[in-house]
Amino acid sequence: MARSSTTSDVFNALGDANRRDVLDTLITGEKSVGAIVQRLSMSQPQVSKHLRVLRAVGLVGCHADGRRRLYRLESARLSPMRDWLAKYEQAVNDRLDRVDDYLKELQQQGEGQ
C-alpha cells in the first residue's frame, strides 16, 4: 500500500507547495483561473490541474461565470487538518498538566515535613 492519492487525502493534496499557493490565492475571495495564473506565475494548464485536485478533495468549489470559472475556497474542508493538529495541542497540554500535578505533589510533600 502506498500513499493515498492526492485526490482523496487532504493532507497529501496540500503536500504540494504550488497547490498551497493556489489555495492561498483564494483566501481573499473567489477568483477565475486566469486571475490565479496571473498572480502566481504558473502555466494555465498547471493551475487548472491543481484546481482539479483541490476540487476533488473538496477544498475548493467552482461555478461558471460566462466563459470563465470562478473558484472559491471551501475552508470547512480544512477541518481534518485542524482536528489532527488539535490532538497534538491537547496531548501536549495533558502532559504539561501531568508535570504540573507532579510539581504540586512535590510541593505538598515539602509542606508536610
Add this chain to the structure above:
Amino acid sequence: MARSSTTSDVFNALGDANRRDVLDTLITGEKSVGAIVQRLSMSQPQVSKHLRVLRAVGLVGCHADGRRRLYRLESARLSPMRDWLAKYEQAVNDRLDRVDDYLKELQQQGEGQ
C-alpha cells in the same frame, strides 16, 4: 520543478497517512522503534524509514538507550502547519467582519429614513 521533497517539507512529509500514524504514536510520549512496530502493524524497516523522514523535517528527535533508540515528538515543528491554517481562520473571520459591517451599514441607513 516538482514537489519539494518529503524530507524538506513538513506538509509533504505529513502527506503520508502511515507517517501520520507513526507520529500519532508518539503523542503519549517517547517510544522505541519496536514499540511503534508493534502498535501499528508495520514492518520494522518501514517504520525506521518513516522515522528517518520525520527526523529529517525535525518532527521527531531521538536518542540512544542501550540497543534501542527512543523517538520523541518535536511538536514545535508543527508550527508551519499551524501558521498556515491560522491564515485561513483569520481570512474567514475578516470576511465575516466585512459582511457584519455591511449589515450594520444597511441597518443604519434604514434607521435614517
Add this chain to the structure above:
DNA sequence: TTGACATATGCCGATAACGGAATATAGAGT
C-alpha cells in the same frame, strides 16, 4: 568472540505525481 536482539540501510520493482506542450471543449460576440 560469538550469538541474539534492535535498528538502520541498500537495492529493487511498481506506482503516483509533476510539468510541458499540444489539443479539445465551451461560451460570447460578429
Add this chain to the structure above:
DNA sequence: ACTCTATATTCCGTTATCGGCATATGTCAA
C-alpha cells in the same frame, strides 16, 4: 458559421516515493 477567449484534458517523459526483502551496523550478555 467563424473566431476570439477562457478553461479543461490528454499525452508524454522524468522524477519521487513507497514497501518488501535482504543485509549491514551496533549493542548487550555470556
